[in-house]
Amino acid sequence: MTGRFAGSIAAAVAALAALVLAGCASAGAGATIPSAVPTEADTEPTTLTVFAAASLTEAFDELAEQFEAEHPSVEVTLSYGGSAALAQQVVEGAPVDVFASAAEPPMQTVVDAGLASDPVVFATNTLELIVPAGNPAGVTGLDDLADADLRIALCDASVPCGAASLKLLEQEGVVAAPDTLESDVKAVLTKVSLGEVDAALVYRTDVIAAGDQVEGIEVPGAASVVNRYPIAALTEAGDPDAAAEFVAFVTGDAGRAVLAEAGFGKP
Structure with a gap:
C-alpha cells in the first residue's frame, strides 16, 4: 500500500468520524429523546363515578374538587339522590365506582348483592x-x-x-x-x-x-336519632385503585375537615 493511498483512507475515516460527531452534537443540542415511560400528563384521564346521598352534595362537591387537584389524572363524576334509589341503581348494573349512603340499610342492599365489601362509616347526621x-x-x-x-x-x-x-x-x-x-x-x-x-x-x-x-x-x-353514613368502593369499579384512593381521601383528615365544616358529626 503506497503512502498516498494510505493517507487517503485515513483522511476519509477522519471525515466520516467528524460527520458522526457533528450529528450527535446537533441531536444533543436541539432534540429530545423520547421517554419510554409515559408521564401522568400523557395518560388518559380516569373517570371516577361516585353515587352519593343528596345530603352530601355540598361536602362532596368540595371533596371531589380537592381530590382532583391532588390526582390530575382522575375526573370525579358525582351523582346525587335518595340513598335507596341510588342503591337500587347500583344493584341493577349502573356503572358506579364508589357509593356513599346516608344510612346503613341502603349500603347493605349493595353489600348483599355482592357489589361492595367492608363499607366504612365516615360521618353522622341528625x-x-x-x-x-x-x-x-x-x-x-x-x-x-x-x-x-x-x-x-x-x-x-x-x-x-x-x-x-x-x-x-x-x-x-x-x-x-x-x-x-x-x-x-x-x-x-x-x-x-x-x-x-x-x-x-x-x-x-x-x-x-x-x-x-x-x-x-x-x-x-x-x-x-342519628344517621350513620357508610362509603365503599364497589367490587366492579372500573379503576379499583382510584376508587380506593377516593374512599381513603373521604375518610381521611381532608375529608373529615370538609365534613365537619358542613355540619356532619364524627363517625
Whole structure:
C-alpha cells in the first residue's frame, strides 16, 4: 500500500468520524429523546363515578374538587339522590365506582348483592326542624308538624331522612300531617327555601347549607336519632385503585375537615 493511498483512507475515516460527531452534537443540542415511560400528563384521564346521598352534595362537591387537584389524572363524576334509589341503581348494573349512603340499610342492599365489601362509616347526621326565612307561620317546635292548617313537607319513608323523621316523630309522640312526601332531603329543602311549605324536617347539614334562605329550630331528642353514613368502593369499579384512593381521601383528615365544616358529626 503506497503512502498516498494510505493517507487517503485515513483522511476519509477522519471525515466520516467528524460527520458522526457533528450529528450527535446537533441531536444533543436541539432534540429530545423520547421517554419510554409515559408521564401522568400523557395518560388518559380516569373517570371516577361516585353515587352519593343528596345530603352530601355540598361536602362532596368540595371533596371531589380537592381530590382532583391532588390526582390530575382522575375526573370525579358525582351523582346525587335518595340513598335507596341510588342503591337500587347500583344493584341493577349502573356503572358506579364508589357509593356513599346516608344510612346503613341502603349500603347493605349493595353489600348483599355482592357489589361492595367492608363499607366504612365516615360521618353522622341528625335532624332539625326547618322553616322559611322569617318563619312566617310562627312555627316553634316539632308539635307544629301535626297542625293540619300548616303546609308540611317530609322525606318519604323509603329514604334515610324519611325513616329518621318517622323515628323521631314516633319517639316524641307527634303524629305529623305532611302535605308532601319528597324523594330526597334536597327536594324538601327546596320547598322550604321557596316558601312552598311552612315547616319540614331535614338534616342539620341542610339547614347550614341553605344559609339565610331558611331558619333552623333545634328539636330536643333529635340527638338520639342519628344517621350513620357508610362509603365503599364497589367490587366492579372500573379503576379499583382510584376508587380506593377516593374512599381513603373521604375518610381521611381532608375529608373529615370538609365534613365537619358542613355540619356532619364524627363517625
